[in-house]
Amino acid sequence: MLIALFSAVGVIFAVVVIILINSPGKLEPLKNEQGNVIQGSVSEKIWVDINGIKQGMFIRGENIQNPVILYLHGGPGTPMLQFISYLEQLEKTNERLEKYFTVCYWDQRGAGMTYSKSADSATMTVAQMVEDTHEVTEYLKSRFNQEKIYLLGHSWGSYLGVKTIEKYPENYLAYIGIGQVTNQTESERLAYDYMLSHAKDIGDKDVIERLKKYDPYADDFPTLEYLVKGRTDAMIKYGVGHLHQGLPEGMTFNGMVFRALFRFKGYTLSEKINWFLGADFSMVQLFPIILEDDLFTSSAKFEIPFYIVQGDYDYQVSRILAEKYLDILEAPYKEFIAFSNSAHSPNLEESEKFIEVFCKIATENPLKK
Numbered sequence: 001m002l003i004a005l006f007s008a009v010g011v012i013f014a015v016v017v018i019i020l021i022n023s024p025g026k027l028e029p030l031k032n033e034q035g036n037v038i039q040g041s042v043s044e045k046i047w048v049d050i051n052g053i054k055q056g057m058f059i060r061g062e063n064i065q066n067p068v069i070l071y072l073h074g075g076p077g078t079p080m081l082q083f084i085s086y087l088e089q090l091e092k093t094n095e096r097l098e099k100y101f102t103v104c105y106w107d108q109r110g111a112g113m114t115y116s117k118s119a120d121s122a123t124m125t126v127a128q129m130v131e132d133t134h135e136v137t138e139y140l141k142s143r144f145n146q147e148k149i150y151l152l153g154h155s156w157g158s159y160l161g162v163k164t165i166e167k168y169p170e171n172y173l174a175y176i177g178i179g180q181v182t183n184q185t186e187s188e189r190l191a192y193d194y195m196l197s198h199a200k201d202i203g204d205k206d207v208i209e210r211l212k213k214y215d216p217y218a219d220d221f222p223t224l225e226y227l228v229k230g231r232t233d234a235m236i237k238y239g240v241g242h243l244h245q246g247l248p249e250g251m252t253f254n255g256m257v258f259r260a261l262f263r264f265k266g267y268t269l270s271e272k273i274n275w276f277l278g279a280d281f282s283m284v285q286l287f288p289i290i291l292e293d294d295l296f297t298s299s300a301k302f303e304i305p306f307y308i309v310q311g312d313y314d315y316q317v318s319r320i321l322a323e324k325y326l327d328i329l330e331a332p333y334k335e336f337i338a339f340s341n342s343a344h345s346p347n348l349e350e351s352e353k354f355i356e357v358f359c360k361i362a363t364e365n366p367l368k369k
Contacts (some may be wrong), residue, residue: 025268050135056113061102067367074155077282079112081105082264113271115278124285133164154178169303174365176307179317182325183294187318192216240315244343306331311342
């Protein structure tokens with residue numbers, strides 16, 4: 001018994017040590033293909049006072065003279081740099097957006113390292129988040145001496161991005177929405193119908209039984225219970241959620257989330273715990289707001305170029321609705337760019353094509369120096 005006890009203690013101690021080694025709370029420097037640190041590059045974690053609270057962000061770029069991108073993460077409440085870094089490691093590539101741009105990965109109010117147990121739910125409003133985005137933008141413009149920057153929004157971040165460029169168009173060279181939110185309640189119904197139909201076609205009784213518990217035309221659809229227990233696993237299974245092309249053999253989606261976060265050195269251990277707490281907190285506070293809005297009627301006129309980047313297999317945020325939305329909105333220039341081998345995250349699944357697309361957008365909407 002003593003041997004078993006000491007063995008268990010030893011295993012726990014070893015796990016804790018490994019976790020701490022992988023959680024120094026500092027970004028690794030950007031390196032070239034030879035493994036050398038790129039001179040003049042930036043790879044840092046900083047805290048900035050944004051509208052009364054300290055908010056965390058990571059800034060990476062190989063040349064600080066390059067144009068700046070503010071990346072609005074999705075969720076709500078799920079910062080993404082750890083996944084981007086993890087996939088870079090898996091693919092063993094140095095081709096990244098930061099070669100051509102300085103990218104700010106901001107952990108929004110209530111999310112990631114910006115989350116705290118004392119977070120005030122009363123401040124979790126779209127109006128507040130737009131003002132936060134504005135202040136982060138002003139910080140980046142001032143720090144990198146650029147009159148305008150690019151605004152990139154993914155999923156929930158695309159909703160926040162739309163609301164931001166409506167109010168502060170003068171700050172941005174162009175807006176790029178990945179997995180563009182439009183009418184999320186209708187999007188969820190389209191996804192439900194697709195998954196149920198597909199499950200019947202292939203005789204997937206498990207998914208059929210799971211989905212049949214919910215009514216897509218009920219007044220409270222989609223509930224958080226449905227999102228967690230009904231649709232997410234089915235979306236992953238059918239390749240119409242976060243990823244289309246699947247995960248490395250033997251890895252589940254939740255396993256990838258834990259592994260990417262576990263290996264990411266930019267967060268401390270407490271910040272990694274806060275990542276999960278912030279994801280739950282932000283989802284509860286902000287997702288109902290998306291469900292109550294319809295951008296087709298509330299936000300369809302813009303003063304800057306508007307691009308939508310969407311995976312053909314995206315049902316997490318409907319590709320069909322995103323294309324219809326682009327058709328009806330007004331903007332000086334607008335373009336829908338489809339990714340044929342992706343679902344909700346074309347920037348991760350077809351990263352090299354995404355970089356090419358973004359460089360093209362930057363060429364069409366250049367930073368004037």
